[in-house]
Amino acid sequence: KAGVTQTPRYLIKTRGQQVTLSCSPISGHRSVSWYQQTPGQGLQFLFEYFSETQRNKGNFPGRFSGRQFSNSRSEMNVSTLELGDSALYLCASSLRLPNTGELFFGEGSRLTVL
Amino acid sequence: AQKVTQAQTEISVVEKEDVTLDCVYETRDTTYYLFWYKQPPSGELVFLIRRNSFDEQNEISGRYSWNFQKSTSSFNFTITASQVVDSAVYFCALRVNNAGNMLTFGGGTRLMVKP
Numbered sequence: 001k002a003g004v005t006q007t008p009r010y011l012i013k014t015r016g017q018q019v020t021l022s023c024s025p026i027s028g029h030r031s032v033s034w035y036q037q038t039p040g041q042g043l044q045f046l047f048e049y050f051s052e053t054q055r056n057k058g059n060f061p062g063r064f065s066g067r068q069f070s071n072s073r074s075e076m077n078v079s080t081l082e083l084g085d086s087a088l089y090l091c092a093s094s095l096r097l098p099n100t101g102e103l104f105f106g107e108g109s110r111l112t113v114l
Numbered sequence: 115a116q117k118v119t120q121a122q123t124e125i126s127v128v129e130k131e132d133v134t135l136d137c138v139y140e141t142r143d144t145t146y147y148l149f150w151y152k153q154p155p156s157g158e159l160v161f162l163i164r165r166n167s168f169d170e171q172n173e174i175s176g177r178y179s180w181n182f183q184k185s186t187s188s189f190n191f192t193i194t195a196s197q198v199v200d201s202a203v204y205f206c207a208l209r210v211n212n213a214g215n216m217l218t219f220g221g222g223t224r225l226m227v228k229p
Binding site for chain 2: 003004031033035042043044045048050055056058088090092094097098099100101102103104105106107108110
């Protein structure tokens with residue numbers, strides 16, 4: 001079956017712009033979570049969604065937001081981009097929340113902020 | 115708060131050598147889950163193993179084995195007879211029982227296996 005799909009895979013933005021990233025979970029999975037990966041901070045949890053509701057949120061400023069649609073697809077948005085937002089953004093899906101099994105990750109969206 | 119430490123940032127071995135990746139975790143929760151993920155250059159995190167806090171039995175899967183010791187809060191990963199295809203970044207992660215699916219990751223260990 002198809003894995004977790006993230007679009008776009010690569011994008012370049014300038015400071016002050018905003019960006020929207022998309023994540024399509026594995027079919028049947030209802031939970032989606034987002035992570036930011038940077039060389040300095042490593043992998044950090046952003047937020048997670050289940051049944052269109054944000055269930056947990058990491059320690060990120062309000063410029064980072066997300067949502068989940070009725071078909072479980074999720075988007076995350078970063079407004080007023082800063083250079084430090086350059087990162088690989090990874091989406092993960094699972095059947096349920098909480099899920100005792102593993103999370104399935106996409107290949108990520110690599111954002112470069114100039 | 116939870117914390118995962120992978121003290122080895124980079125390891126280089128020659129093919130066929132055995133290598134152990136260390137992982138130490140901190141949590142006050144009594145119910146938790148530990149994971150290892152592999153990140154190849156393509157970027158996605160590939161699941162390798164999950165272990166819950168009540169199951170200290172070690173596990174072997176082919177050339178991979180894991181040693182979970184609650185007494186030392188460690189969950190180490192050994193690759194036997196390493197291969198070039200094992201080259202990747204490996205992450206240890208922790209999930210506690212009351213935090214949804216949120217994973218706390220270690221900093222990762224970059225493993226380079228040279229032919």
